[in-house]
């Protein structure tokens with residue numbers, strides 16, 4: 295691991311100037327917030343402290359994204375597979391969701407952020423569901439960035455639930471089989487009405503999607519970094535956007 299995994303920044307990386315084209319800001323940025331556990335381990339802290347530190351990064355990155363004019367920011371906070379973790383870690387994560395909303399919602403509201411959740415929240419503890427509901431209600435008419443928190447989210451689970459809804463509409467004679475097309479499927483996902491992510495960012499050194507936005511990321515640009523999420527800064531976001539702006543998105547064309 296030590297040979298190629300290096301989460302320390304090089305000196306040159308710290309000083310290098312990052313140029314962002316303000317006229318070509320990605321409309322939708324998706325992030326797999328990973329590496330909280332490793333961040334904590336490096337410091338001999340319990341994993342939960344890593345998740346807590348990760349919350350501070352959320353605050354910073356939401357603020358910076360808003361400032362840059364990003365329209366949608368989708369943050370992977372808890373996957374359908376994360377229930378496999380020890381019960382105390384799962385409980386701590388659920389508590390952090392409630393704590394985050396409680397602490398941040400007024401500031402988010404002030405900044406015109408629309409708070410939203412993607413995923414099957416019916417499986418979350420009741421207090422979580424209630425705080426999500428009130429945060430969504432409070433911010434639903436805001437005009438700024440839409441913040442999607444992916445909670446009990448799985449790309450495959452999302453597609454399964456979309457397919458079920460479509461099948462039911464056919465049984466109810468509301469639509470016909472011939473009506474099924476890509477747009478109709480998109481409209482039956484949690485991200486209905488939102489543009490697909492332009493860029494998917496994954497810190498922590500893992501090079502995989504982990505069941506994130508499988509349908510929506512068909513033509514997303516991917517950006518990986520060895521920095522753990524609690525250490526991720528505004529500068530890293532700028533670097534990701536700047537790299538994105540230097541890519542050539544062809545969408546299958548020439």
Ligand code: IPE
Pocket residue numbers: 327328329330331332333371372373376387498
């Ligand atoms: C990401 O950090 C947060 C969640 C998945 C909830 P991890 O907890 O996965 O951190 P690592 O991967 O163990 O370092």
Ligand code: IPE
Pocket residue numbers: 326327328329370371372373376500502504
């Ligand atoms: C993906 O991270 C899920 C979230 C960041 C919420 P994981 O840490 O759960 O992913 P794997 O297990 O390394 O693929």
Ligand code: MG
Pocket residue numbers: 328329330
């Ligand atoms: Mg992880």
